[in-house]
Amino acid sequence: MAIDFSKYIASVKDFPNKGIVFRDITPILQDGDLYRAATHELAEYAKSRKADVIVGPEARGFIVGCPVATELGLGFVPARKPHKLPREVERASYDLEYGSNSLEMHKDAIKPGQRVVICDDLMATAGTLRASKELIENLGGKLVGAAFYIELPDLKGREKLPDVDIYSLVQYH
Template identity: 55%
Template sequence: MDLRKVIREVENFPKEGINFKDITTLMQDGEAFKFTIDEFIKDLKDKNVDVIVGPEARGFLMGTPVAYGMGIGFVPVRKPGKLPHEVESYNYGLEYGTDTLEIHKDAIKPGQRVAIVDDLLATGGTMEAAAKLIEKLGGEVVSMQFLIELEFLNGRDKLTQYNVNSLIKY
């Protein structure tokens, strides 16, 4: 299935010069959404994954159905102040400044095999930060799954130590 046909592109959003890939149109198409989730599961089935992690917010939309389909748990990674229990934090650099991600300290058990699922791989900073959080808790990142990879931003270069799979490359 050509998933590009069901992803709307919005020019100049959120600012001039950005060509935004809107996945809401893919999620509205039941056949395309099911195909997407099934493709993630197919790639993960032989990797002995214990838990799926999804970064806020579209990682929740992609990751939870994958976890459900595999019969395993889902763990959210969020921006600061969003998780109600004790958290582990990771600060990472952006082009202009820094950002922080958080995960519950008890969400990943030492030795658990983790797959991170998200909608988009851009510069790789968020994924690298999510992986570092998982590893800080003793988990092993066995795969990173993306619906879309923006190859011109070279995000994969930050993730060379991980198994990276993307369904669509631009």
């Protein structure tokens, strides 16, 4: 039977700012069976999209995406906050549900034509997803899907990126 992952996500009011309900995935990560099950769901999705490589945005995208990559025997590419990567980078900026930032990827991280699935914990306004898509495409990759533990559909992320195939385990309205 499918697991209801929402039972294992903690909702924290007014964190990090007043008016935000923070969806905390650490209870899933703390439990080996749940973490493996959530990883497996995303890995099945990435496999169905015929992914060649997994991209994970810093920082929770590393936690979510790395085990998906290893389950499938695929490479993992980190999309990092500025000035963390040591070699030549591509950069894109984005807005968040709260705040804004930039992401960078090494210029040689994606090979032209590679099919890429992005993995992250949560899609809110889809700012991180848009920036990651821009980086992947600028490097010659093809974004074939994005997989999340959590989606906040009221923030209309899907509408901002109608050409991106999106998968999520739990939706909060």
